[in-house]
Amino acid sequence: MRLLLFILLLFPAFCFGQSSNQTNNEISIGKRFTIHSSILDEDREVWIYVPKSAGVERYPVVYLLDGKDFFHSMTGMVAELSSIGRMPKMIVVGIMNKDRGADLTPTRSMFSRDGMVDSDFENSGRGEKFISFLHKELMPYVESNYNTHPYRMYVGHSLGGLAVLHALVNYPALFNSYVVMDPSVWWDNHLIIKQAQEAFTKQDYANKSLYYAASNTMKNGMDTVRVIKDTVYANGNVRNSFQFREILRKSKNLHWAWKFYPEENHSSLPLLSQYDALRFIFKKYELGKDLQDTTITVAYIKDHYRSVSSMMQYTVLPSQGTVNLLGYISMGNKQYEKAYSFFKMNIDNYPASANVYDSMGDYYVEKGNKKQAIEAFTKALTLQEVAGTRKKLDRLQAKK
Structure with a gap:
């Protein structure tokens, strides 16, 4: 869902x-x-x-x-x-x-x-x-x-x-x-x-x-x-x-x-x-693979955007949306290590974004790690108050 x-x-x-x-x-x-x-x-x-x-x-x-x-x-x-x-x-x-x-x-x-x-x-x-x-x-x-x-x-x-x-x-x-x-x-x-x-x-x-x-x-x-x-x-x-x-x-x-x-x-x-x-x-700007392709890895994304950065002559980062979607796709496929690597990549690239910590919180919920999920949602809320994130945090904290 x-x-x-x-x-x-x-x-x-x-x-x-x-x-x-x-x-x-x-x-x-x-x-x-x-x-x-x-x-x-x-x-x-x-x-x-x-x-x-x-x-x-x-x-x-x-x-x-x-x-x-x-x-x-x-x-x-x-x-x-x-x-x-x-x-x-x-x-x-x-x-x-x-x-x-x-x-x-x-x-x-x-x-x-x-x-x-x-x-x-x-x-x-x-x-x-x-x-x-x-x-x-x-x-x-x-x-x-x-x-x-x-x-x-x-x-x-x-x-x-x-x-x-x-x-x-x-x-x-x-x-x-x-x-x-x-x-x-x-x-x-x-x-x-x-x-x-x-x-x-x-x-x-x-x-x-x-x-x-x-x-x-x-x-x-x-x-x-x-x-x-x-x-x-x-x-x-x-x-x-x-x-x-x-x-x-x-x-x-x-x-x-x-x-x-x-x-x-x-x-x-x-x-x-x-x-x-x-x-x-901009032919080389787009990814050569469909986002549903399960062979896509963090290394593949990094290599692609190094090439894009060379073409554009400035540092180009993959969008939060693209990387987040790759993380959720991997999580849906039970590829948890890969999902974590995508969510972590987003945090490294966009440390001021509340959304990337919210997504990492979803990952920890999926893995059953309540403590780290609470930490991730709390971090997201310190950056931006979002009703959906607040609801997730409250739900976790209410559980015994």
């Missing part, structure tokens, strides 16, 4: 980071802030999502370009995938752009992909200022106001994808992982392709990840074999993406994936590719 109750408590109904507004029945998934940028000489709006947490936790951060367009999809995917252990919980920072043609272009050019002058690029070339704003103003703001881990992901679509590639090629230390969706690699006579060709063969990209998604914008009748040698303007985006894939194959230690989506166009690509990117980048 205790195991069933624990599982029900462990996996609550899905909810977003910020609570719903009970007064007007609105559901909030983030907060909106305006910060002043001295570098850009203007105010900037950002949307921030913070995972729901029972305590003080630290989180890696996603910096999302075109935040207004992709904030809902990205926060939803992060919340859902992290809730089932396939990636870490993450803060998502959605960045609003006042002039995309200025912010997301690294060099000055008035020309669109077709070679024609485009008024959207009247103020182009402010990309260096924009990345300086991210590095020197936005990141410090986020990291001083929220509990963050030193892991950053940068995500962009179209011109935003160009800006992300610009950061990977020219400022690789700023982010740990990069997601580009149909990046505008045609910009300024394919300058980013030329820069990447040089950077990827010279710089060591160890501990960096890139996911590159390309949509199908080819003319009807064209295929991915012929498009590489094709010269038709309309097929240029796909052709450029295949060219960039060849450059990626020469990169030094970059953890990368490149995927062509034959049934998606430029606008429909982001939804699917955001999901695929998160699954690729």
